[in-house]
Amino acid sequence: MEIESVVSDDSQEELNSTQEKLEDTREKMELETFAFIEATKKFTSEWIQREIEIAVHSPENAAFPENLRLHNKKHGESNLDLKELAPKISDIVETHLNRDDYWIHRNTMFQSDISRDYVEFKKEKIRKELNSSIRRILGCATELFWEIEKGEPENKAWVKELGRRKYACFLKFSDEMIVSLNHYFELLEKLFVLNHEINEEILRMEGKKA
Numbered sequence: 001m002e003i004e005s006v007v008s009d010d011s012q013e014e015l016n017s018t019q020e021k022l023e024d025t026r027e028k029m030e031l032e033t034f035a036f037i038e039a040t041k042k043f044t045s046e047w048i049q050r051e052i053e054i055a056v057h058s059p060e061n062a063a064f065p066e067n068l069r070l071h072n073k074k075h076g077e078s079n080l081d082l083k084e085l086a087p088k089i090s091d092i093v094e095t096h097l098n099r100d101d102y103w104i105h106r107n108t109m110f111q112s113d114i115s116r117d118y119v120e121f122k123k124e125k126i127r128k129e130l131n132s133s134i135r136r137i138l139g140c141a142t143e144l145f146w147e148i149e150k151g152e153p154e155n156k157a158w159v160k161e162l163g164r165r166k167y168a169c170f171l172k173f174s175d176e177m178i179v180s181l182n183h184y185f186e187l188l189e190k191l192f193v194l195n196h197e198i199n200e201e202i203l204r205m206e207g208k209k210a
Helices: 002-057 082-097 116-142 175-209
Strands: 068-070 146-148 158-161 164-167
Touching: 002 082, 002 116, 002 175, 082 116, 116 164, 116 175
Parallel strands: none
Antiparallel strands: 068 146, 158 164
């Protein structure tokens, strides 16, 4: 009986240790999530500022439609207020990116038999969803400063999705966004490994009890 008790205690201690590692990994993933969101805020602000400057000084090279003009401003003038830009961009990015369905670590339950292919599938799915969401973010941010004249067509850089403008041209994440997302995916792989180990340890403990 004493031997069985020692084995049981060791198994429970091992399980507790693995669970602590899993929760620590979740916390790191949450920090990386917010790091990506903050990097996206910076990326969006810089993208909008750059495109507005291009549109003001060289309209033919801008991503905006030719018929798109600044709200309440004469041609060649910018109503870009940097003090107002940051909080508005922040709200837009938070609304679109700070969602549980994008960040898998916020789910408490995982399958016990997750394969490597499934992990890769989830990573690619997250990447595509974030890319699409950021394109909508650029559309929402654009509408803060610009307006389309009614009845005029838009150019090929933009499409409509769910009633909102969405950027449709080539889009490359910033270096900060790429580093953060890659780190998140590294932690995601570790999370699935730890989840598998926990399920295996639980099965072993139940088998010893039987």
